[in-house]
Amino acid sequence: MDHRAVDEDPFVDPVHPHPEERQRPVEDSTLIAGRTASLTLGTDSLIVLDEGFAQRKRWNCCGLLGNESKTTHAIPFYNILWAELSHFEISVRYARPTAANVVRVSTISYPVEKPDHPRAISWVEHLLDRAYGESQRKKRIKLLVNPFGGQGKAQKWYLRDIEPIFAAAHCEIDLQKTQYRAHAVEIAEKLDVDAFDVIAACSGDGLPHEIINGLGKKADARRALRKISVVQLPCGTGNAMSWNLNGSDSPSLAALAIVKGIKTPLDLVSITQGDRRTLSFLSQAVGIIADADLATEHLRWLGSARFTYGVLVRLLQKTVYPCDLAVKVEVATKAEVREHYRQALNDRSLPDSRRGGPSSQEAGDENQNITRLPELRYGTVNEALPEDWTLVPYDKLGNFWCGNMAFVAARNNPFPGALPNDGCMDLVTIDGDISRWKAIQCVSGVETGKFFDMSHVKYRKISGYRIIPRDQKDGYISIDGERIPFEPFQAEVHRGLGTVLSKSGHVYEAPGVVSKSGESSSSLRA
Secondary structure, eight states: OOOOOOOSOTTOOSSSOOHHHHHSOHHHHEEEETTTEEEEEOSSEEEEEETHHHHSSOOOSSSSOOOTTOOEEEEEGGGEEEEEEETTEEEEEEEEEEETTEEEEEEEEEEOOGGGHHHHHHHHHHHHHHHHTTSOSSOEEEEEEOTTHHHHTHHHHIIIIIHHHHHHTTOEEEEEEOOSTTHHHHHHHHOOGGGOSEEEEEESSHHHHHHHHHHHTSTTHHHHHHHSEEEEEEOSSOOHHHHHHHSOOOHHHHHHHHHTOEEEEEEEEEEEETTEEEEESSEEEEEHHHHHHHTTGGGGGGTTHHHHHHHHHHHHTTOOOOEEEEEEEEEOSHHHHHHHHHHHHTOOOOGGGGSOOOOTTTTTOHHHHHHSOOOOTTOOTTSOOOTTOOOEEETTEEEEEEESSSOSBTTBOSOTTOOTTSSOEEEEEEETTSOHHHHHHHHHHHHHTOSTTOTTOEEEEEEEEEEEEOSOSOOOEEETTEEEOSSOEEEEEEEEEEEEEESSSSSOSSOOSBOTTSOBHHHHHO
16 A cells, blocks of 8 residues: 655645546545544545644644644555444544554544535445455454463453454454464364454464464365465564565554455465375475574574574584475576566456466366365375476585565565465575585575575575485474474475465565566666
8 A cells, every 4th residue: 555645735646546536526535524624535545634733732643744733634545444424423443653563543533414424424435445445344353362472472462452453443353362282273174264254363473374274174175275364463483474464573563454455365385294285385494494493492582583593503514404306397597587576566367366276187076176175286295206307416405495475584585586376486495515605695685685696596486396305314394484304295386275365465565576666676786
């Protein structure tokens, strides 16, 4: 949502006028409220014109343009949570910024004369249309709180930062606390998905992983994963899902993003290992990244610094992780990745048209299409390698990192080419014997945006892979930050199998390999 300030004329944007506003006269967009005020639907904001503002000692109701001399103030449509006419008063509730990363619910109210009621009712509906756009109003949310998340502060953050925003937006909430590991898997598996629009995890990234796998266990797994949107309210140490979809790890900003979120198909990845099949939404790692994440659990008190510490220790030791690797490449070069991303920026097709269709095996059975998980095109890790795959020895692997989302943590964007539903995983491989200086550059490059363009970083888009660790008795493999046995495993992506809520509806809230204006990331830094 564009949050441009209102300049000389707050009612007209000469650059990007809204189509409806071009056709609707200004007088139809304006509601007279009392003797000295009016409310106008501007281009991207509700314009509040109140002569009383200038007479007040200090007015900071909207928290946006707090200037004593101003009589006109703007509330972005994105921040508006609800509006209604009750008796002789119109009320607008909105998310008011109180700090850089905090919003709180606030209300403005004005009297409306009885003869103006029919017009006021219509005006309120137009306001809500502008405020919500493609997003669903009054979402029904099954909310799971991990009471141990955020060092035990998840429930406190929910009550202070999240619940008031949902209440003001007239969302229906069914709250349940998780009691033990994998409890969310059980809850999601038994959930009546027709009773809810959203299942929200008030936690770190572990609970969304459990929820998705719980939905994947349902008898109508495919329908469930498409029907209900899985979201994260960031209340843990790892909040990657929220960074990617909400653009923040602030609980209140994430709550606002979910209220206004647009239903978005999300690729999910099947991981087969032994006789097990699990679903991944975030990333898979073998090598330095997996070690740095999972082998530093005892250092959680360091916060995000524990991950940096773990990476640096292993980089300085020039640790290698021998394996045999086979991949199904879809986009082979960085130049092609950029072009692939550029095309996705211009894709404004409806969400369901961006989901993967049934395979030829499934096409004849419509009932199966909505009940079971998709067939594995490439088989499992226990089966013969697909004919067009080649298993290649990789003796000096330093890092194998495969991502389905861009951010893996705050400011850590190793997969700038990642897209929510392009039917690809983004694969990064780096040799373990590169110089220590280059290795350290990789660490800083993930945060500065230079990682993708580094010559020693191999970046491809793939649809499947098999990796077989060797020459080690034990080690770490990370799937969405969760440890799995140190054994061979295989992965393949399913386009648009899952569903989330995002701000844009088609890209992540992360700097990409191409800017939102279409310019490549390298040219932007030049």
